[in-house]
Amino acid sequence: MAEERKILLRLLQIINNNYTESDLESLIMSMVRLLLPLIRKQSGLYLRLAGYQPRDIALLTISPLFIRNRQGRFPVLEKLFNWKIVEKFMVARETDFRRYLKNILARRLKQTFYYLSSEIQPERNKIKREILYALKKLPGCRINRENGRTLITIGPDRPGKTGLKLLTAIQSERLLEICLSQGLGGLQVPKFFKKLVEVLSEQKVTAEIPLNTLLEAYIETQKNYLLAEAGNGLVTWTRPETGTLITDLNSWLEELRARNTQLLNRYLARNKIDKKEMEAYTKALNDLLQDWQEGGQEKSLFTYLKKYAPEISSEEYRREKRKILEYLVKTSRDFLKTKLHEQQATAGGI
Numbered sequence: 001m002a003e004e005r006k007i008l009l010r011l012l013q014i015i016n017n018n019y020t021e022s023d024l025e026s027l028i029m030s031m032v033r034l035l036l037p038l039i040r041k042q043s044g045l046y047l048r049l050a051g052y053q054p055r056d057i058a059l060l061t062i063s064p065l066f067i068r069n070r071q072g073r074f075p076v077l078e079k080l081f082n083w084k085i086v087e088k089f090m091v092a093r094e095t096d097f098r099r100y101l102k103n104i105l106a107r108r109l110k111q112t113f114y115y116l117s118s119e120i121q122p123e124r125n126k127i128k129r130e131i132l133y134a135l136k137k138l139p140g141c142r143i144n145r146e147n148g149r150t151l152i153t154i155g156p157d158r159p160g161k162t163g164l165k166l167l168t169a170i171q172s173e174r175l176l177e178i179c180l181s182q183g184l185g186g187l188q189v190p191k192f193f194k195k196l197v198e199v200l201s202e203q204k205v206t207a208e209i210p211l212n213t214l215l216e217a218y219i220e221t222q223k224n225y226l227l228a229e230a231g232n233g234l235v236t237w238t239r240p241e242t243g244t245l246i247t248d249l250n251s252w253l254e255e256l257r258a259r260n261t262q263l264l265n266r267y268l269a270r271n272k273i274d275k276k277e278m279e280a281y282t283k284a285l286n287d288l289l290q291d292w293q294e295g296g297q298e299k300s301l302f303t304y305l306k307k308y309a310p311e312i313s314s315e316e317y318r319r320e321k322r323k324i325l326e327y328l329v330k331t332s333r334d335f336l337k338t339k340l341h342e343q344q345a346t347a348g349g350i
Contacts, residue, residue: 004098006030008089011081014074021315028066032058035105042113061105061112063323080104128215130189138190140197150211154193155200167207172217175207179221192218252339253289256332260285263328272324280308285328301325 010027013019035058065077089097135141135152142153155167167174179185182199184192200207207214264281267273273281284304302317305325312321 003030003034004094004101007034007101008086008097011077012086012090015078015081015083015086017073021319024066028059028062031062031065031105034102035061035109038106038109042109057109057112059323061108064108068319127189127219128211131193131215131218132211134190134193138193138197140201141193151208152211152214153206153208154197154214155206156204165203165205167205168209172209172213175209175213176217176220178203178205179217185221189218192221252336256289256335257286259335260328260332263331267324277309277321280305281325281328283308284325285332288329289332301329 007027007030010019010023010030013023014027032055036054039054039057039061065080066074067076069075085100089100132143132150135143135154140155144151144153178199179196182195184195184199187195261282264273264278268275268278284301284307287307288301288304301322302314305317305321306312
């Protein structure tokens with residue numbers, strides 16, 4: 001109950017416009033802590049695979065509540081928690097406020113999940129199409145469509161008649177275990193399923209599972225591989241081993257700069273930034289990419305941005321600019337990690 005009481009007191013300070021930035025940060029983090037258990041329970045696998053950690057999702061969920069107007073006030077927050085509501089809960093039972101607060105956060109979380117799902121779904125559909133195309137060309141695989149479902153049979157024929165084991169959707173965790181234990185992470189779709197057929201044949205196992213289950217097994221395997229190989233650190237590019245890697249890196253960086261420009265144009269179109277700020281973000285990101293190429297990040301993200309936007313204070317950066325820059329850096333890092341591992345897998349003849 002202490003967390004909810006703390007939130008109520010902080011809300012009272014904000015609607016009375018009698019708060020510090022520390023009070024505001026405390027309120028935000030209290031709401032994040034309340035959301036985390038619900039997010040861990042409800043977030044689907046594909047959200048986690050897309051790089052959204054529970055804390056990321058929590059911050060995305062509550063950030064619309066803290067949009068300031070020209071007077072520096074929070075109209076959305078003050079509408080949901082006006083002084084009449086706050087005064088009522090100050091004298092009511094704590095369970096009443098907890099219920100009211102959690103209902104608001106749950107509705108916001110549902111909207112966040114919907115937005116993120118819409119954002120991620122096209123990429124999942126692309127992978128699914130690649131899997132279907134690979135399976136059609138691969139001996140040992142059969143595709144059956146019935147009642148709106150796509151069922152995949154992969155592995156040796158005639159399970160049960162020659163000592164073969166049948167693995168169905170109910171044992172999907174066993175399929176994932178096979179993929180992970182046999183080192184299938186890091187393989188592109190065609191090689192992944194070619195190797196999977198070989199492994200299942202060696203183990204005398206045939207899998208009959210829905211396409212979506214197979215998709216999840218593939219994505220989860222790649223996720224585990226990247227986590228194990230790349231960790232959470234920055235990608236560094238010291239002492240490339242071949243001229244090919246240098247050529248690839250230059251191409252990746254060119255592609256990445258174009259991707260970042262597209263993302264910044266979206267922020268510009270939504271009036272999240274203006275043209276001057278877009279130019280500052282672009283130059284800051286280019287400097288960061290150059291440092292990554294020469295060995296790694298050497299200063300804070302705020303310092304990169306302030307070089308091209310000297311008028312930004314540290315408080316304004318934390319309040320308005322940090323989220324945008326951190327998102328751009330995260331997507332850049334993930335893009336380069338993926339490209340590097342694809343290159344390493346190809347070079348290794350996997």
